[in-house]
Amino acid sequence: MSDELQDRIEQYLSGEMAPHHKVEFEQELITNKQLAENVRLYMLAHAEIQFAGRELLKSYAQKAYQATKGQEKKTIFLRPMVWGSIAAAIALLILFVILFPQSSRELDTDELFAEYYVPHSAIEARNLDESEHVLREGLDNYYEKNYDKAIAALSQAADSLDGADLLLANFFLGQSYIETGKTEAALLSFAKVSEGSLYGYVSRWNIALAYVRLNKMKEAREQLKTIRSNPNYQFYHRKADELLEILPTE
Amino acid sequence: MSSTFQPTNPRSDRDIIDAIKAGGRHKEYAIQWLMEEYGKFMHKIQKKYGLTEEGVQDAYTDAIIGLIQQIEKESFRGESKLSTFFYRIFSNKGVDLFRKNSTKRINTVVDMPPIEDPSKNILSLLDIEDEIQNLNGFLDNMGDNCKQILLDWGFWGYGMAEIAERAGLKNADQAKRQKYRCLQKLTKMIAAAQELE
Numbered sequence A: 001m002s003d004e005l006q007d008r009i010e011q012y013l014s015g016e017m018a019p020h021h022k023v024e025f026e027q028e029l030i031t032n033k034q035l036a037e038n039v040r041l042y043m044l045a046h047a048e049i050q051f052a053g054r055e056l057l058k059s060y061a062q063k064a065y066q067a068t069k070g071q072e073k074k075t076i077f078l079r080p081m082v083w084g085s086i087a088a089a090i091a092l093l094i095l096f097v098i099l100f101p102q103s104s105r106e107l108d109t110d111e112l113f114a115e116y117y118v119p120h121s122a123i124e125a126r127n128l129d130e131s132e133h134v135l136r137e138g139l140d141n142y143y144e145k146n147y148d149k150a151i152a153a154l155s156q157a158a159d160s161l162d163g164a165d166l167l168l169a170n171f172f173l174g175q176s177y178i179e180t181g182k183t184e185a186a187l188l189s190f191a192k193v194s195e196g197s198l199y200g201y202v203s204r205w206n207i208a209l210a211y212v213r214l215n216k217m218k219e220a221r222e223q224l225k226t227i228r229s230n231p232n233y234q235f236y237h238r239k240a241d242e243l244l245e246i247l248p249t250e
Numbered sequence B: 001m002s003s004t005f006q007p008t009n010p011r012s013d014r015d016i017i018d019a020i021k022a023g024g025r026h027k028e029y030a031i032q033w034l035m036e037e038y039g040k041f042m043h044k045i046q047k048k049y050g051l052t053e054e055g056v057q058d059a060y061t062d063a064i065i066g067l068i069q070q071i072e073k074e075s076f077r078g079e080s081k082l083s084t085f086f087y088r089i090f091s092n093k094g095v096d097l098f099r100k101n102s103t104k105r106i107n108t109v110v111d112m113p114p115i116e117d118p119s120k121n122i123l124s125l126l127d128i129e130d131e132i133q134n135l136n137g138f139l140d141n142m143g144d145n146c147k148q149i150l151l152d153w154g155f156w157g158y159g160m161a162e163i164a165e166r167a168g169l170k171n172a173d174q175a176k177r178q179k180y181r182c183l184q185k186l187t188k189m190i191a192a193a194q195e196l197e
Helices: A003-013 A019-031 A033-067 A080-099 A109-116 A123-127 A130-143 A147-160 A163-179 A183-191 A198-213 A217-229 A231-246 B013-022 B024-049 B053-072 B082-100 B117-124 B144-156 B160-167 B172-196
Strands: none
Touching: A003 A019, A003 A033, A003 B172, A019 A033, A033 B024, A033 B053, A033 B144, A033 B172, A109 A198, A109 A231, A130 A147, A130 A163, A147 A163, A163 A183, A163 A198, A183 A198, A198 A217, A198 A231, A217 A231, B013 B024, B013 B053, B013 B082, B024 B053, B024 B082, B024 B144, B053 B082, B144 B160, B144 B172, B160 B172
16 A cells, blocks of 8 residues: 555545545545555554553553552441541631641742652663663563663763663663752753753653752742743643642742 | 553543543543552442353453443533443443343444444445444454554554654654554455465
């Protein structure tokens, strides 16, 4: 099946074919057995892709099932005295918030970082060739949460690789440093991930959060404003707004 | 919420819907997030309908696919919370499975390619309904690169530039050529398997 024919079939099945071409195509489909066979194979190929996609989602379902085991809500009947204590605690909390507004309280940067930082899992390791074994070793160790080993392998990979592999090495090196509390080193690694790439977007967000963790609010705000002004970071806009609202300006 | 899947935490139903409609990485992250976020429903449905672990995971997967389809077709109009809407779909899948349990057969959801209504009559001549019920999992035999490219393109809806980046290819043109080759390889595998039957 030629590339051009693939395009035609794709256009036809997605309804993107111009009406006059569509009429011609359907006429041909009825009279040309080879074309009909190609369309049939194309549709089956598409179904195989959906099947593989479903298998992938099923693997996510398996993980989610294990992760949420034992988290079902349990109904607890509390005695009136306990309810009274809860009400008193809430009243005290409200009083505290009124007397000490947000601006005058110490901002817990670690807590804020933990709330907004979500690590990207190292699923891409499966795409690597054997020749990239150091990178694979780094990603596997990252996945297994052996962060020190991951840092050693990924640093080695970052020194010897280029292109997309270098990008991957630096990105997961940054995340490994984050996990081991080496936030300054994480900043340097994330900064090496090129802008405009998928990992570049996540890196910029992680850099902003790393500055938050380091209590460097001016730098954090600058990163967040850059994210906010760039449409490519659309998925982070809402969260950037939230953080810009929370972080002190000084 | 702790996460193992995605680099972001959408905060509203609108975030999720927009991300799924946008396709590509937004869709992938949103679906991964959804699957983890709604995961707790599995235990409730499993208990309610007496399903096996495997069975409830199947029903959950199919319910997520159903939700994606409803969002993409704009059938979900936001009259209820997305989680409520999903729970309804999932509950229906649970009931279906409960009813089918006597035959111990689980039907998976694999959709036909998007086909415009006027074409359906012509395409019905191709008679592929039965074959779609007996898929082979050929993508697993294609090598990681082809599998990733075809999934990115045909399942997640990534653009060619992003596919190039994810697959370590030079540019969108190279990704497109690779996609052609992978798709061709897949159709040949399907054709060869059918000749053997």
